[in-house]
Amino acid sequence: MEKKQELYSGKAKSVFATDDNDYVVLSFRDDTSAFDGEKVEQLSRKGEVNNKFNAFIMQYLSDNGIPTHFEKLLNATESLVKNMKMIPVECVVRNVASGSLVRRLGVEDGMELNPPVFEFFLKNDALHDPMINEYHIETFGWAKAEDVNKMKDLTFKVNKLLKKLFADAGMILVDYKLEFGLFKGGVYLGDEFSPDGCRLWDAETRKKLDKDRFRQGLGGVIEAYEEVAHRIGVPL
Numbered sequence: 724m725e726k727k728q729e730l731y732s733g734k735a736k737s738v739f740a741t742d743d744n745d746y747v748v749l750s751f752r753d754d755t756s757a758f759d760g761e762k763v764e765q766l767s768r769k770g771e772v773n774n775k776f777n778a779f780i781m782q783y784l785s786d787n788g789i790p791t792h793f794e795k796l797l798n799a800t801e802s803l804v805k806n807m808k809m810i811p812v813e814c815v816v817r818n819v820a821s822g823s824l825v826r827r828l829g830v831e832d833g834m835e836l837n838p839p840v841f842e843f844f845l846k847n848d849a850l851h852d853p854m855i856n857e858y859h860i861e862t863f864g865w866a867k868a869e870d871v872n873k874m875k876d877l878t879f880k881v882n883k884l885l886k887k888l889f890a891d892a893g894m895i896l897v898d899y900k901l902e903f904g905l906f907k908g909g910v911y912l913g914d915e916f917s918p919d920g921c922r923l924w925d926a927e928t929r930k931k932l933d934k935d936r937f938r939q940g941l942g943g944v945i946e947a948y949e950e951v952a953h954r955i956g957v958p959l
């Protein structure tokens with residue numbers, strides 16, 4: 724497999740073509756952004772930590788019946804993934820209230836949510852990723868109704884698997900965001916799962932071990948990601 728030209732560069736990852744049109748290289752950079760790209764910094768080792776973290780989680784999810792785009796780790800900062808047509812919708816599940824839910828509804832930060840809350844957002848920085856529902860997705864043609872149901876179903880299955888994985892390692896999976904894409908007609912989990920796209924708290928102390936450390940200027944961002952990786956057994 725040969726790496727070819729860059730196809731796309733996002734806020735934290737770049738995508739490169741390969742000599743096989745079915746596969747692309749996902750390259751994890753050290754760039755770290757928050758607030759729709761308004762706050763950007765380079766955090767040393769982040770590309771490597773997130774690439775290896777994501778590989779571990781994607782493999783774990785695949786092994787447990789979730790279709791994912793992940794094929795294999797290529798090197799410290801790059802993975803081979805299926806060349807999908809991405810669905811521009813973010814699927815969020817919340818087990819504990821935090822972040823935008825607290826700002827939007829005025830509920831208490833840290834409140835347990837039972838049953839968990841599911842939300843869709845449109846992936847659009849210029850519009851600040853507005854919240855949407857199934858009707859918007861179908862009417863504006865962002866995904867077919869049956870694929871929307873699959874995304875929702877898979878996102879909840881991921882919740883069951885990852886809540887336990889992190890709980891067994893002494894952490895609370897507060898919330899997370901997933902993105903999906905289409906590959907040869909099927910819906911697959913895409914993008915990444917790393918502490919950049921979820922909230923993880925230490926179960927005892929409630930110390931934040933995720934990107935909120937960057938958003939809130941708490942310091943020790945990559946050290947926290949490495950701690951999470953270490954606790955769940957990601958080889959770094």
Ligand code: CDP
Nearest residue numbers: 815821822823824898899900919920921922
């Ligand atoms: O992060 P923020 O408070 O702005 O938004 P949220 O709606 O509370 O985010 C819920 C979860 O999805 C958090 O774990 C975020 O890190 C994640 N998320 C993300 O990874 N990318 C986005 N564009 C929005 C949310």
